[in-house]
Amino acid sequence: MQLEEEIRNIIEKESEDYFLGTADLSVSKNPMIHQYGSLIDEYPRAISFGITLPYINTCNLFKDYSKIYKNTNCKLRAISNQLTNLLENGGYKAFPVPKSKIVDITFTSLHKLAANQANLGRIDDNGLLITPEVGPGVNWGTVLTDACL
Template identity: 35%
Template sequence: MDLNQKLRKVALEEGADFYGVADLALARDFIQDQGGEEVASYPRAISLGIRILDSIVDQLPNRQERAVAVNYRHQGYDIINRRLDLLASRLSSLIQDEGYCALPIPASERYDDERICAVLSHKLAAHLAGHGWIGKSCLLITPKVGPRVRWITILTDAPLTVTGSPMNEHCGDCTECVDICPVSAFTNTPFHPDDPREVRYHAAKCEKYLGEGEEWAVCGLCVYICPHGRNKGK
């Protein structure tokens, strides 16, 4: 079994719902601007995703109830991120054992408070791996379950076979995520790789909205409302 097959097999056996390999050369300048030269030096990325339970996401219209919010934050966010981090660590060790470099990027750790971003966009890696497209909500939309997925990325120099390419957007005239946002954080502008995130999304508005609520407050309405998630995978 070659390394490509081994990594995919372990990922799926240990709970990943999505596995893909991206060619990062297509977005090197963007990656370097966000994460620096070391991050941008890796030619490949493994993109892993775990689906969030529909039973948790579908409760989000009642997110003002503490039980709903706490369950979403714990099961739909913290636990899945932990599973992703452990899986990325396991796969990275397998890559290193084969004599290559692997750098797992934490599932949810901010490194730039001013820009409100991580060292690498997991959504961008998933997009480049062919998992889906970047929607008007700035979320990665998969054809199967919409944005109801958490992602993690492993950067590597291993000569892995690229599994896909960026998918064209299929949001069309839909504005449900734009309309439901309680702070109008989305501009209704379709994704274009040359545009900065601010053209589509004002992250500070989300940050302020959640910061003004209770300690356990969540939102996630853009995850809930997307038709590609609500109407599929049930």
């Protein structure tokens, strides 16, 4: 229980409006997760966290989203690094999943798969993770670990 509180505290320092969940990927029946084979064998559990993207004016859509994603990616990277340090200092293995540069809309990232397995949303036909609260308006991060969560 203390580990979960420390994880939540780390995330709350970076963002007030966030999602957080954990999943045991080793027992998942999703075939897309099994493509990560040995990575999941070594780090069977995922800490999935997301930062809600603010609503933006559609006039400057591309420019605004570019800034927003840079900002949230920096926050997600900081959270990933802090969570990794917390887990490793506690004697666990941890692997911060890097953000992908792939822009193909059909690509489903490990971030979305982990968030889906943590029951934070469903993966839509277009590959976006849809949350009940804000739809697809979340930027996701993931740390894989062997810690019991």
